[in-house]
Amino acid sequence: MRILVADDELTGRLMLERALAREGHEVFLAVNGREAVEIFDQERPELVLMDAQMPVLTGYEATQKIKELAGDEFVPVVFVTGNESEPDLVRCVDCGGDDFITKPFSMVILRAKMDALERVRSLQASLHDRNRELHAHRQNLIHEQEVAQRVFERIVHTGDLDAGNMQYLISSMAIFNGDLILAARRPEGGQNILLGDFTGHGLPAAIGAIPVARTFYAMTSRGFPMVRVLAELNDQLCEMLPTEVFLAAVGIEVDDQEGRIGIWNGGIPDVILRTVDGQCRAIGSSHLPLGLVGSTTLRVALEPIDVQEGDRLYAFTDGVIEMKNEVGEQFGEKRIFELIANAADADQVVTDIDRALIDFRGDLEQSDDVTLLEVKYIPHFTTALQPEKPKLPDAFCWGAEFSIRAESLPVLDPLPHLVKLVTEVQGLGMWRQQLHTIFAELYSNAVDHGVLRMDSSLKASAEGFAQYYMEREARLRALSEGYVKIRLHHEPRPEGGGRLTIEVEDSGEGFDYSRDPEDSREESRRESQLLHGRGIPLLSNLCSEIEYLGRGNRVRACYDWA
Amino acid sequence: MPLQAQTSDDGKTLTLVVEGRFDFGMYDDFRAAYAHSSAAHYVIDLARAEYLDSSALGLLVLLREHAGGDDSSIEIINCTSDIRRILTIANFHRLFSVS
Numbered sequence: 001m002r003i004l005v006a007d008d009e010l011t012g013r014l015m016l017e018r019a020l021a022r023e024g025h026e027v028f029l030a031v032n033g034r035e036a037v038e039i040f041d042q043e044r045p046e047l048v049l050m051d052a053q054m055p056v057l058t059g060y061e062a063t064q065k066i067k068e069l070a071g072d073e074f075v076p077v078v079f080v081t082g083n084e085s086e087p088d089l090v091r092c093v094d095c096g097g098d099d100f101i102t103k104p105f106s107m108v109i110l111r112a113k114m115d116a117l118e119r120v121r122s123l124q125a126s127l128h129d130r131n132r133e134l135h136a137h138r139q140n141l142i143h144e145q146e147v148a149q150r151v152f153e154r155i156v157h158t159g160d161l162d163a164g165n166m167q168y169l170i171s172s173m174a175i176f177n178g179d180l181i182l183a184a185r186r187p188e189g190g191q192n193i194l195l196g197d198f199t200g201h202g203l204p205a206a207i208g209a210i211p212v213a214r215t216f217y218a219m220t221s222r223g224f225p226m227v228r229v230l231a232e233l234n235d236q237l238c239e240m241l242p243t244e245v246f247l248a249a250v251g252i253e254v255d256d257q258e259g260r261i262g263i264w265n266g267g268i269p270d271v272i273l274r275t276v277d278g279q280c281r282a283i284g285s286s287h288l289p290l291g292l293v294g295s296t297t298l299r300v301a302l303e304p305i306d307v308q309e310g311d312r313l314y315a316f317t318d319g320v321i322e323m324k325n326e327v328g329e330q331f332g333e334k335r336i337f338e339l340i341a342n343a344a345d346a347d348q349v350v351t352d353i354d355r356a357l358i359d360f361r362g363d364l365e366q367s368d369d370v371t372l373l374e375v376k377y378i379p380h381f382t383t384a385l386q387p388e389k390p391k392l393p394d395a396f397c398w399g400a401e402f403s404i405r406a407e408s409l410p411v412l413d414p415l416p417h418l419v420k421l422v423t424e425v426q427g428l429g430m431w432r433q434q435l436h437t438i439f440a441e442l443y444s445n446a447v448d449h450g451v452l453r454m455d456s457s458l459k460a461s462a463e464g465f466a467q468y469y470m471e472r473e474a475r476l477r478a479l480s481e482g483y484v485k486i487r488l489h490h491e492p493r494p495e496g497g498g499r500l501t502i503e504v505e506d507s508g509e510g511f512d513y514s515r516d517p518e519d520s521r522e523e524s525r526r527e528s529q530l531l532h533g534r535g536i537p538l539l540s541n542l543c544s545e546i547e548y549l550g551r552g553n554r555v556r557a558c559y560d561w562a
Numbered sequence: 563m564p565l566q567a568q569t570s571d572d573g574k575t576l577t578l579v580v581e582g583r584f585d586f587g588m589y590d591d592f593r594a595a596y597a598h599s600s601a602a603h604y605v606i607d608l609a610r611a612e613y614l615d616s617s618a619l620g621l622l623v624l625l626r627e628h629a630g631g632d633d634s635s636i637e638i639i640n641c642t643s644d645i646r647r648i649l650t651i652a653n654f655h656r657l658f659s660v661s
Binding site: 200293330 | 644648
């Protein structure tokens with residue numbers, strides 16, 4: 001051990017130095033307090049033996065300075081005392097000393113004290129390390145969450161929440177929010193709006209929000225009515241989320257030409273309609289939340305409500321109702337209903353509720369995500385608000401063909417290359433996500449069911465799913481013949497934009513696609529409630545045409561962009 | 563104990579009595595309580611539950627899946643009015659028998 005001995009008496013110094021050196025310690029000597037501090041600063045010994053009475057700087061003063069220099073690190077200081085009075089001994093501890101030993105003493109006693117202090121030191125050191133580690137982890141976690149949140153914000157909050165007919169409050173108890181509000185205009189006019197509340201809070205709840213937002217915006221921008229969006233979201237969430245996670249949601253479709261609003265409420269507190277003349281009515285939850293049962297069981301149908309200019313809808317998550325004050329009382333439905341019904345100025349309702357919630361909660365911490373949305377009905381709102389069309393890329397006429405053979409199938413992933421080619425040659429960066437989905441579905445169908453002849457009914461159960469992928473791996477490794485060919489053809493469309501035709505052919509046996517189209521639609525609807533069979537309904541949502549050719553081993557999908 | 567599990571003498575019914583807050587904090591206990599049960603009928607007694615949040619709804623759905631999904635027989639009994647309101651908003655009476 002490295003030990004500093006500070007003593008103004010030569011005999012005391014030499015005696016300690018010899019005794020400690022004999023035991024294998026490295027010893028530094030100081031003749032007064034100031035020298036003790038200087039040597040400590042340079043040499044950073046692990047233990048200090050300190051004489052109390054020394055010239056220039058006393059042992060007490062030197063100890064104080066040494067403890068300051070040591071900072072978080074524990075460096076024991078033991079006072080070596082002669083005939084000090086009791087108050088002097090107390091002073092040894094007051095100035096930061098850890099122990100004292102009275103002269104004359106035996107080396108056995110000193111060694112015992114050193115051992116005891118060493119135990120304290122190592123305990124302190126490991127605690128210190130652990131604290132530092134914990135702090136670093138925490139910082140890391142916060143940092144990661146912040147980065148992830150930026151990604152989340154960009155995906156989830158990209159719609160037209162600020163279009164002018166909506167006011168909202170979103171506050172969350174974690175960085176991530178289990179609540180979401182999505183709003184987007186349909187190309188032919190009108191608006192789709194979704195207010196949702198995932199079970200749970202924070203990151204696990206927020207994860208599901210990303211695909212929900214993606215699907216909502218993609219389908220709405222393609223003009224799908226809310227009822228189709230809700231059914232698709234329900235199926236996706238059933239497939240994707242663990243059983244215990246689901247999405248309570250209100251789907252709202254605004255038809256600003258006809259004066260009609262459609263509402264679907266699955267698991268959200270009463271939605272309140274306040275008419276322009278101050279009458280209120282509630283639209284209660286009459287459905288299960290999304291992601292619990294298949295869409296046929298769920299019965300997705302919107303309740304139509306006739307509205308006129310100035311009518312307003314209020315939807316909010318249970319965090320609003322269940323907010324508690326200092327005596328544990330809930331904010332409750334009655335309070336919020338009264339705030340909406342009795343507001344003198346309808347424009348102030350959201351601000352009033354926000355203020356009321358803050359006052360009610362007082363200094364208490366929030367315990368759930370709180371989200372509130374107001375939608376005001378303004379006739380011909382979306383048509384008046386023609387979005388400035390982004391400049392479309394020029395459409396060219398071009399084609400390409402890829403062929404992937406058995407030996408390459410297990411190792412080559414052509415998807416990134418295909419997407420890159422199409423987005424770069426034709427400038428379709430805006431549609432990258434949808435193109436990726438289309439290529440991925442077509443390609444995996446060709447490989448799995450065509451070349452590998454996998455039976456997708458295996459995927460009907462959770463265990464089967466794992467089994468399916470193991471079997472797929474095995475067949476892929478053993479593959480000796482087979483191919484997948486991908487042909488791309490692109491041409492401009494007379495009405496603007498272009499059409500990308502993707503033809504995928506595989507070496508498989510194909511299947512009988514000559515069934516009644518009504519039948520196959522029914523089939524795919526049935527299948528879409530199982531764990532498998534997602535590909536085709538998803539594709540038909542994204543593509544304008546899908547057609548099987550040959551013996552069912554060729555499929556042609558047309559994607560129109562504009 | 564915030565959660566008690568009682569199996570009936572004939573082994574056919576498992577009753578789970580929840581006390582206090584029924585929320586995410588109960589996740590491990592709740593799942594462990596029925597994990598090895600092969601009861602045909604389940605009863606969730608909420609007489610002494612003070613509060614139920616959406617995580618608890620998730621736990622109920624997990625139990626339903628364990629008990630056979632659409633073929634399950636699960637009764638939620640002794641709901642306080644607050645808890646009944648939450649179950650009603652979520653339309654859980656369509657998945658469980660609530661009384």
